[in-house]
Amino acid sequence: MKFSSSLKFNAVVEWWDEYIAYDALKKYIYQLEKQQHDALVQSRDLEAANERTSLVGGSSSQDTDALFQPLLDAEFRKISSFYSMQESELLEELSELEVLVKEQDDLGLIAGRLYADGEWEEDDEDEDDWQSTERSQDPLLANGSTANGSKRRRRASTSAGRASLANQMKEVASPRTRRVSISSTEDNVDLEASLASLRQSAPTVAFPTSVPEDEELSPGPSHRRATSASRSKSPGKARTIANKLRDSIVSLTSPLVPNLEHLSGGNETIWTSRSNYAMDTQLLFKRRITNLYVQVSALRSYVELNYSGFRKILKKYDKVTENSLQSRYLHEVLEPSPPFDQTSRTRLSTAQSTLLLLYSKCVTRGDVAAAQRFLKLNLREHIAWERDTVWRQMIGRERRGESGTPLAPVDPTDEKGLEVRTPVGRVRLSRKRLWIFLAAVVFVVLLNVQSLSGEEANRCFAVLVFATILWATEAIPLFVTSMMIPALLVWLRVIRSSDTGERLSPADATKWIFSVMFSPTIMLLIGGFTIAAALSKTSIDRVLITRVLSLAGTRPSIVLLAVMGVACFASMWISNVAAPTLCFTLVRPILRTLPPKSAFGPCLVLAIALAANIGGQSSPISSPQNLIALQAMDPPLDWARWFAVALPVSATSIVLIWLLLLVSYRPARLPNGEGSLEIKNIRPAREGFTGKQWWVSIVCLVTIGLWCFERGLEDWVGDMGIIAIIPVVAFFGTGVLKKDDFEQFLWSVVFLAMGGIALGKGVTSSGLLDKMGFVVRDLVEGLSPYAVVLVLSGVVLVVSTFISHTIASVLLVPIASEVGGKLPGNQANLLIFLTGLICSTGMGMPVSGFPNQTAATQEDEMGQLYLTNMDFLKNGVPASVIATLVVATLGYALMLAIGL
Template sequence: MLGRLRSGKIKFSIKHAVSKFILSFLIAFFVAIVPDYIGLSKEATLMLFILCFSALLWMTEAIPTFAVSFLIIVLEIFFLGYHDFNFDSNSKEWVYYLKPWSSPLVFLFLSGFILAIAASKTKLDLWLAKKVIFYFGSKPHNILTGLMLITFILSMFISNTATTAMMMTMLLPILKNMKENNPFQKAILLGIVVAANIGGMGTIIGTPPNAIAIGILGDKAPSFVGWMMLALPPSILIAFILRFVLLKSYPSTEETINIDKLKKVSHYDDSTTTFTKVPTIPSWKKLLVISVFIFTILLWLTGPFHHIPTPVVSLLPIVIFTIFGIIDTDDIRQIRWDVIILIIGGLSLGLGVMKTGLDQWLGTHIDLEGLNIFLIVSIFAFIVIVISNFMSNTAATNIMLPLVVALGSTLGDSIVSYMIISIALCASCAMVLPVSTPPNAIAYASGHLESKDFLFIGLIAGVAGPFFIITLLSFYS
């Protein structure tokens, strides 16, 4: 009986996915192909179909998000790489749509994953987190500040998912030492979520939407330091405001919280939900990881002085960690290749929109010139936040940014850059649901939070976040 039920569920799931796939195809076909749009070339019409079809697949999740990226590239090669589907023409145009696979951003993001794995294997992330917490002390407001600070900083350079999972290792003994009815438990859990989501805004490698924005901007993109100068002021301000909200909404019923048990935390085994000791890590490995980590970040930050491209610097930790065995074959398999493929899909979509002239056509037919730019960006920002709450913010950014480039093609490069960066940053403010982001899901799995807790803090982030991002960035446009 159980086997029949499972088989029935699988069949229903497959039928449901196929239905969504076919429906997405039909909608895209009737929107892009059936109408006879004036001034729209054949190539641009096909690109409009690919854009609509991929956007619908990402929104409906008919197939995995990374699979949509593969589909985009295949459709671009077949529809746009050969004129009139003439495969005997020896055309090399199809190679153009494979360029994102060799994009410098791929190596930049790969470097971020490598740094995260190295820090995790040598427990440097945990060591640093404990140092910060003990420095801030045992007062509730200080604990929240310390937890949010280290989560924010780590999320700037390594995955917010990995950062949240590591921070949960520390939170569990803290939660166990608190009274069960102390509302401050929710404050520190939500503080981790907020800091992990917002902290990723701070650097190019902090979160995939940032990388997609940089890829679409191309030569007009800000440098590593330039991005930080744009993104850090609003992200720090948003995190500070949300910290204040958490302290007021979930006040602690205890004046001090015992954090001594953190000294014994070295590893958390998810399968047994127990704390266990791990083998001693050679000191030379720790020293090497610390040195490479610091040196890499310094090179990223000092790019304007030595002029070594940021992606080239990214090769440093990849090469050193693999040569010295800190990163092995199993670690390479654990890299979030699906995220990298998703970024590549977004870059391919942007290339197709620009190469076929679809951006120019949309820009001339939907004229935004003369309209209030602040209002236009706000509308796009809130749309991407709403979408990102129900699907991957990476996929949502992939959908929105090519449209922004197209619609803003008549507004000038500086305005378009302002719009793209603002909307990419706003994607990180989507955290209304337990499933909106991986950090949300990890915190929700602890059992200490309810859906309404995310709704409360998510609404504040979704309203206040875009306001500060769009306002502060407007001074640079």
């Protein structure tokens, strides 16, 4: 999780404006970076790079520090001021709480006499519910409360002090006013008024009822009145009243005051007694101590979170501007000053320890371990409540598009839809629902119309068309359509026995279809996901890519070629789904420092997408369509021969597309046409390779080597799918990858590929492939093998441009296999290989493959998209044609050279 998100997640919502402005500081750092780059270019143009200038005209670290440090100082002053105010309030409240606990100790159980004889006559249900609920939540206060409460309510009393004390006990639940609140103040009880009332009601008791003046920190007015009242009584009169009070207590039959010995110096105290008065007093102190503990913990978290914010923003500043401000600012400015100094941290720790001791005294009867457990439980519940409410509300606003950065954009066509009047009322049909309805209608029609000879082939054709419509329109998720295919093939009894040609029963067809769905190809796909996850988690991909890009220099054309090469290479090993996302992140420093309206920005973004698509054909595990092609080949192609064809084809395509982009965008020119553009050099990662990174690298190289020479090792290793188990065991077994990493694999792609395999097997088993082969053979009859290659290349390019590359391979690989099998010399493997490679070249539209979809959403600092549909039409379509021709010419020649 990024620190900006972590800050929102862990911050106290009501204090949000008092935290470090991390996002604003980060944006300013990027502005400094751009100014540095512009100043460096100007100084080189003026041949004055050796002169020190200001930031607008130079790039010295002193200049950037002079601009950035005042912003840090302002944030530090804001945080320090807020902390000082909060700390003083909390420590003052803690001191008051200690005084109240001491005064309650002095009052002891004698005040329970007034409570027991008091008029708890306002017998409303709300008060009873409040008492019973609070006791039920605390196991230390729950025993005996119900019975005693019932007896208390049944008692008749004539004492005038009962109503007064009852009202006081009710009023103590009123919230205590604070300038900033971090939790509900409903439970923040003011005990001072209650204790003052008790002292006024029983001022004649000859026991000490107040703390000496030198121990009182901040007594309130009621406390001072009670103290003066008690001092005004003479000792003799006090003893007389005390004797009368003792006599009345002895005559009580209520169990609320157990015995006189406890009131006159026994071992039982207000904190250990089971009387209703004692338990209510413990409850009130428990609530106030708990709330204060939560507040102190929140303030301590506030300090730690802000310190992390300063440390991370300084690290980013040093990295972007190539300075060394972090160490000096942290050690010389922050750490010696409140709230980040050791003294402030010690005060908060001491406050927490004091509250822990108070809680153990007032609630858990001296059990410190139990007090610590209860306080931590309350703290966890409070944090969980805040995160569950605030964080969910924030994410909900983002998903609804209210924050400007929606997590899941809503398709406006699906929101509006088409309203249709039916006999049962009006029905709103969205675009996706219309496609589902159309697919279902076509499916039912094809099932009932004999369009092909043979019932199995006709039904399989209906399934093929139905799945194609749903895949092409994405009316439902692609993998859901794939999951429907085996069910339809079994229910419609499409599968036939390869020996007898008879229909298989549903039970036998189920076993057969599931046995072919999880093939070695699927295990190879999972092995590829494992390698990609390991390379990404250990940052090997980032280290290698930044080191390569750091060698590209500052010339736009060379940087563009280097970035395309890196994107293509990354797509070979971490899939063309993750590779473009990684590359867009790495080139952000370049994009941030470009002049406004520079052509290099859209050129670079589009180049990454096109190169990632080309990288999808470079290795067998780089995209699912390659694996589907391998699955259809007989015998399967080994990795060495795949690389022998794919690598030269990919390299040639990259170079030609690079030339196309240079001609189309002319990225080296400045927007005003004066001078040439200079690109900010990307700095390599400073960290060296760790032991874990070396382990991942070795396992990956061994696995890829075995895949390359699998044909020669077939008697020992069995199949490429078995080799794919090696990285799974090596990485998950040694802890490089965790269970969560396994759960994050693209399982939707896995099931999509499994559905494609099932459909291909169904097309073959039902006899539909033979029927299609006759039709295609009639179309290409009389054409030379190379003419067939050109025709097939055009068909594959058009189909893969408008639908998913994986789905295109699912539909077209069986056709290529059938057509190739009828050509002289059985060129099925050649046409399958050709089809798999060309599926990756369909990149003329924004929806043509995931790299294009990612590129189409990239925005500049002003929120403007880098690319438009015209960019894809002007450059993506020609790039697709170029890459297809390279496969159909150079690729075809290399395929013949390796014996296909």
